Amino acid sequence: MPLDIDADRFRETFEAYSEIGATEAGGLHRLALTDADHEARDLLVEHMEALDLDVRVDELGNTFGRREGRDPDAAPVLIGSHLDSQPYGGRYDGQLGVLTALETLRTFEDEGVETARPVELVNWTNEEGSRFEQAMLGSGVAAGAVDADHARSLADSEGRTLGEELERIGYDGDAPAGIDDVYAYLELHVEQGPTLEQSGSSIGVVDGVFGLNWMAATLEGQANHAGPTAMHDRRDALAAAVDAASEINDLPNRLSEDAVATVGRMDVTPNSINVIPSEVTFTVDVRSYDPDVISRAPEAVEFEVASAAERHGVEYEFERLWSIDPLEFSPVVREAVAAGAEAADVPYQHIVSGAGHDANHMASITESGMVFVPSVDGLTHNESEFTEWADCVAGALAYANATLELATTEA
Ligand SMILES: [Zn+2]
Incomplete structure (x- = not known):
């Protein structure tokens, strides 16, 4: 029974x-x-x-x-x-x-x-x-x-x-x-x-269970007044971060059928309405059942961060936080x-x-x-x-x- x-x-x-x-x-x-x-x-x-x-x-x-x-x-x-x-x-x-x-x-x-x-x-x-x-x-x-x-x-x-x-x-x-x-x-x-x-x-x-890979990226630009600073004179860390996040969201399409990627947290400095952001840190979470995707993820994500940093004239740092197969x-x-x-x-x-x-x-x-x-x-x-x-x-x-x-x- x-x-x-x-x-x-x-x-x-x-x-x-x-x-x-x-x-x-x-x-x-x-x-x-x-x-x-x-x-x-x-x-x-x-x-x-x-x-x-x-x-x-x-x-x-x-x-x-x-x-x-x-x-x-x-x-x-x-x-x-x-x-x-x-x-x-x-x-x-x-x-x-x-x-x-x-x-x-x-x-x-x-x-x-x-x-x-x-x-x-x-x-x-x-x-x-x-x-x-x-x-x-x-x-x-x-x-x-x-x-x-x-x-x-x-x-x-x-x-x-x-x-x-x-x-x-x-x-x-x-x-x-x-x-x-x-x-x-x-x-x-x-x-x-x-x-x-x-x-x-x-x-x-x-x-x-899917494997996962956690990463963090920091983009460093320059704070300046949101009024007098012309668009072409800016080194806007948030514009670069948003650009990178958008590419990272598109990554799974290129990695594998089951992969998912998430930019879950973003910290903006100085986080003020009339100041061009000087520094942004954000986190990335990539998951898949394919071990290959998990091991390749940091390289792929860092590439997107570096490319966005270059497009916006800012510096970047990239950190691998944690991964599980x-x-x-x-x-x-x-x-x-x-x-x-x-x-x-x-x-x-x-x-x-x-x-x-x-x-x-x-x-x-x-x-x-x-x-x-x-x-x-x-x-x-x-x-x-x-x-x-x-x-x-x-x-x-x-x-x-x-x-x-x-x-x-x-x-
Ligand atoms: Zn639970």
């Missing part, structure tokens, strides 16, 4: 968490380690303790709730996602994955399920990277890809460090963040793209998800993720995989982000059964 979740309880729980950091437009503003995040974390701990899970918090504030299996020495199955949100983001991104994992363990408890392996629920710290600007941070440290001290020293725009904020909200745990002994990791997430909705599938078995998820987890979906009679399709997730980092240390549910209009990082509740339930059914499948695999 496949496991059957309690859809009403699942929904009530989702609504309750959605009120913490709720925005008027129906979204979520719950940045990592803010008071709202603190409140959501406390509620999760309360819910984990109500299930008799053994709760522990590590030095990054990653929070785990462990349910024992028959063999306490067996490597556990790790399930979860993140409770932090983007600024004025949606209610489904991250939160739905944590609450699906919670509903899975509640279902195990209801049904008296005994697994071979322990199962641990996890809420990762600072997945979004919008307050402390390194995305997938907690899972990155857990996987050994990011140094714990470096992570704790990252500061927000007001100079408050992650370590100080963990301490302030009481989530500065003692346990070292590194983990190595995990059998598998499974995360449910909203697709954040239109593929599933367009093909009418309830869920996606995620085969892999495209990733293929574990066949073990992909098969478990497909089997879980089949057991629960949920139609599915295979899909590649355009966004990075904590599951990326987990893939470097264990069998890792994901379940996607559709995002209406592909909309995400937006207060209007929405997933039909029937799809959330279908995803949770497949997820619970896939978790059971993984956790009953003997050590």
